[in-house]
Amino acid sequence: MVGCPKPGFQSIFLGRAACPFFCVGVLKRGRMTHLVAATRSDRRILAIVEPVARGMGYEIVRLRLGCGERKSLQVLAERDDGRMDIDDCARLSRALSVELDVRDPIAGGYSLEISSPGIDRPLTRPGHFQTWLGHEVRIEAEGRKLRGRLSGADGNAITLACDEGEVAVDFAMIRKARLVLSDALLQAGVAGGDADG
Numbered sequence: 670m671v672g673c674p675k676p677g678f679q680s681i682f683l684g685r686a687a688c689p690f691f692c693v694g695v696l697k698r699g700r701m702t703h704l705v706a707a708t709r710s711d712r713r714i715l716a717i718v719e720p721v722a723r724g725m726g727y728e729i730v731r732l733r734l735g736c737g738e739r740k741s742l743q744v745l746a747e748r749d750d751g752r753m754d755i756d757d758c759a760r761l762s763r764a765l766s767v768e769l770d771v772r773d774p775i776a777g778g779y780s781l782e783i784s785s786p787g788i789d790r791p792l793t794r795p796g797h798f799q800t801w802l803g804h805e806v807r808i809e810a811e812g813r814k815l816r817g818r819l820s821g822a823d824g825n826a827i828t829l830a831c832d833e834g835e836v837a838v839d840f841a842m843i844r845k846a847r848l849v850l851s852d853a854l855l856q857a858g859v860a861g862g863d864a865d866g
Contacts, residue, residue, distance in 0.1 A: 704793035704843060706732045714742065714774050721768045722746060727753075727761055730786045731793050740779035742769075745786045751800075753785035788858045792846040798822035804857070805849040810842045816849065 706715040715732050722729050730745040746761055747753045762783040769781065792798055792806065799822045806829065808815045815836060821828030827843075829836045848854055 703841070704731070704791070704846065705729060708734070710734055710774075714769075717768060717772050717774055718744070718765050721764050722761060725761065725764060727757070728794075730797075731791050734775065734779075740775065740777065741782055742775065742779055743782045743784075745784055745791070747786055758783040758785070788854060789848045789850040792848065795822065795824045795840060798827050798840075798846070801848060804854055805851055807845075807847050807849050808838060808843055809845040810838050811844070 702712060702715065706712040711732050711734055714734060715729060718732070719729050726749050727746045728749065730747060731743075732745075733743045735741045735743060744761075744765065746757075748757060762781060765783070766781055769775070790797075792801065798819060802819050802822060804819055805817065806819050808827075808829070815829055815831060815838070817829035817831035817836065819827060820830040820835065821837075824840070826837050826839050829838065
């Protein structure tokens with residue numbers, strides 16, 4: 670990413686094909702929470718609940734505070750081994766409820782919803798992209814929608830094998846990323862235990 674003349678869409682030559690490339694410069698590792706918690710409120714709540722979840726052996730995959738007629742705090746989580754069953758959801762819900770009641774970061778009433786990320790899960794951290802290399806993903810990045818096989822990932826960028834060739838996307842430019850349901854993904858989920866959540 671270093672050496673990009675300016676942030677945004679650039680066309681570069683990778684191997685034999687010119688491809689779109691998004692860049693914003695060098696990113697600091699460990700600070701990429703925009704896909705886990707999108708808003709300032711979400712990030713404030715994440716800062717409260719993440720240490721509790723981590724201490725219990727869970728990773729928060731995504732956290733969203735929904736505002737409708739009745740507010741809901743949706744938390745997608747998984748154990749360190751990638752699994753999450755109904756007992757895990759109940760255990761994490763009880764622990765987070767206690768911490769949220771004490772810290773009280775949400776004005777008014779709300780419901781707390783804990784669930785597994787599911788088989789066609791969102792990808793929200795650099796490690797998720799590395800875990801699911803070789804699988805098909807759908808990504809929204811700076812107004813563009815991309816779909817392709819995840820062929821590379823590091824802490825700063827991912828590479829997709831798309832119909833138009835290899836496409837590199839800076840991690841910070843990604844607004845949404847999700848696995849695409851496929852037979853290969855179902856096989857990987859069943860083998861890894863994802864299907865029980």
